[in-house]
Amino acid sequence: MTDTCKIEISGLRKSFGSLPVLRDINLRVETGSVVALIGPSGSGKSTLLRCINLLVIPEGGRIRVGGDAFSFDGDAKLSSAREQARFRSNTGMVFQHFNLFPHMTVVQNVMEGPISVKGMPKAEAEARARKLLAKVGLNDKGDVFPSKLSGGQKQRVAIARALAMEPAVMLFDEVTSALDPELVGEVLGVMRDLAADGMTMIIVTHEMGFAREVADRVVFMRDGIIVEEGPAREVIETPKEETTRVFLSHFHNRG
Amino acid sequence: MISYTWHFDIVWQYSRLFLAGTGVTVGLTIAVVTLGLLVGLVAGLMQLARSPVLRWASWAYIEMFRLTPLLVLLLWFYYALPMLTGIKIDALTASIITLSLYGGSFYAEVIRGGIVSIEPGQSEAGLALGMTPARVMRRIVLPQAVKRMIPPLMNQSIIQFKNTSLVSVLAVPDLLYQGQVVAMDTYRALEVYTVIAAIYFVVLLPLTVIVKMAERRLAQSN
Numbered sequence: 001m002t003d004t005c006k007i008e009i010s011g012l013r014k015s016f017g018s019l020p021v022l023r024d025i026n027l028r029v030e031t032g033s034v035v036a037l038i039g040p041s042g043s044g045k046s047t048l049l050r051c052i053n054l055l056v057i058p059e060g061g062r063i064r065v066g067g068d069a070f071s072f073d074g075d076a077k078l079s080s081a082r083e084q085a086r087f088r089s090n091t092g093m094v095f096q097h098f099n100l101f102p103h104m105t106v107v108q109n110v111m112e113g114p115i116s117v118k119g120m121p122k123a124e125a126e127a128r129a130r131k132l133l134a135k136v137g138l139n140d141k142g143d144v145f146p147s148k149l150s151g152g153q154k155q156r157v158a159i160a161r162a163l164a165m166e167p168a169v170m171l172f173d174e175v176t177s178a179l180d181p182e183l184v185g186e187v188l189g190v191m192r193d194l195a196a197d198g199m200t201m202i203i204v205t206h207e208m209g210f211a212r213e214v215a216d217r218v219v220f221m222r223d224g225i226i227v228e229e230g231p232a233r234e235v236i237e238t239p240k241e242e243t244t245r246v247f248l249s250h251f252h253n254r255g
Numbered sequence: 256m257i258s259y260t261w262h263f264d265i266v267w268q269y270s271r272l273f274l275a276g277t278g279v280t281v282g283l284t285i286a287v288v289t290l291g292l293l294v295g296l297v298a299g300l301m302q303l304a305r306s307p308v309l310r311w312a313s314w315a316y317i318e319m320f321r322l323t324p325l326l327v328l329l330l331w332f333y334y335a336l337p338m339l340t341g342i343k344i345d346a347l348t349a350s351i352i353t354l355s356l357y358g359g360s361f362y363a364e365v366i367r368g369g370i371v372s373i374e375p376g377q378s379e380a381g382l383a384l385g386m387t388p389a390r391v392m393r394r395i396v397l398p399q400a401v402k403r404m405i406p407p408l409m410n411q412s413i414i415q416f417k418n419t420s421l422v423s424v425l426a427v428p429d430l431l432y433q434g435q436v437v438a439m440d441t442y443r444a445l446e447v448y449t450v451i452a453a454i455y456f457v458v459l460l461p462l463t464v465i466v467k468m469a470e471r472r473l474a475q476s477n
Contacts, residue, residue, distance in 0.1 A: 055379055081388050089385020099380035103398050113384035116394055158380075165384060 006031040012061035032198040036211035039221035053091040066168040092162030098154040100146040107142035132160040152183030276433030290355035295362025320360035346425035369404035
């Protein structure tokens with residue numbers, strides 16, 4: 001296969017009740033590239049991200065991540081919980097509110113996926129977890145409980161936890177929105193390193209400076225459709241669409 | 256006020272009966288708490304099932320037992336059920352079944368409530384790692400929920416301990432039944448029932464202290 005596209009989304013539709021939140025979304029993400037999803041709240045960007053790992057089940061369309069594809073069209077039968085789980089294990093997800101497991105230590109949080117999903121031996125999982133914690137700059141925090149960490153540290157643990165599954169892509173859902181401003185930098189730093197390592201990433205973010213600097217492409221969404229899409233610098237600095245311009249004017253090149 | 260001379264020495268002569276009765280009461284409580292928790296766990300999980308049939312079935316069970324007096328249930332299971340099924344069951348079996356199902360209906364609500372009190376983000380994080388919903392429940396949600404459930408489950412179990420006294424109406428030889436025997440034998444109802452009340456109290460006092468401590472520990476850890 002000469003296809004260099006890691007994520008392919010076509011004709012994706014989803015509504016909550018009578019409210020359509022995604023209308024015919026088409027998106028391709030090249031292997032190793034970083035896409036920033038921006039847009040006002042309620043634009044559907046988080047829902048799109050959650051559709052990509054099936055935390056939200058779409059009503060129509062197709063999603064392919066790597067060699068794994070799901071179709072949601074017409075009479076396509078709903079996949080089993082087991083198949084969905086296998087599909088999700090291939091995508092790493094980081095949440096706005098961290099969602100660390102409070103009953104486990106930091107290193108146990110990172111070990112949980114490999115042990116309980118992949119059946120990895122404990123010693124091997126722990127070695128991997130410690131290595132990942134070192135990578136996100138938390139090698140001394142492995143044996144504490146998440147409640148003892150700052151927001152920025154929690155989010156870095158959450159990133160390590162997702163990476164432990166060696167996912168094909170990483171999805172970031174407003175991962176700095178719940179952080180105090182002075183803690184945003186450390187999390188963005190880890191994400192910047194990941195991008196430099198060649199990880200394929202989709203990032204829902206309000207950090208326009210970060211999007212411009214790290215993302216290869218920026219996708220602007222509004223009311224469940226993709227309004228504008230292009231190279232990051234181009235979309236953020238010289239948007240073509242009026243709605244994109246209005247949205248971006250709220251940021252004043254912050255960050 | 257009538258002057259009354261207490262004669263606990265007469266009661267003391269029957270100490271072996273009280274001991275045997277206390278043994279039955281404690282044993283019965285352990286049995287119905289264990290079985291009740293199992294029933295409650297199943298019914299509580301069924302409340303959260305995707306299938307409406309399962310949800311409805313557990314709802315029907317829970318409300319049926321919660322909204323019927325325990326004494327009525329005991330009599331029904333002992334006297335009415337055998338007529339219906341043609342299978343005769345002894346008083347102890349009828350008591351265990353009834354108390355387990357009765358307790359289970361209350362446990363189910365505690366267990367369901369404990370599970371739904373865990374933020375949905377926890378399940379999502381587990382699912383996102385690639386865990387199946389069943390594994391998420393076992394590894395992520397239940398370990399956290401159980402901690403929150405323990406104080407109310409222990410409270411409910413304390414109530415169950417006291418509820419077992421009702422089985423004396425079916426002539427199960429528990430503490431109260433033995434006491435009634437002694438009272439009839441000695442005509443010393445005042446001493447006998449005072450001693451019985453004291454025994455229930457003494458057994459439960461340490462348990463309530465443990466519940467209080469558990470509640471305080473939980474409040475601190477949150």
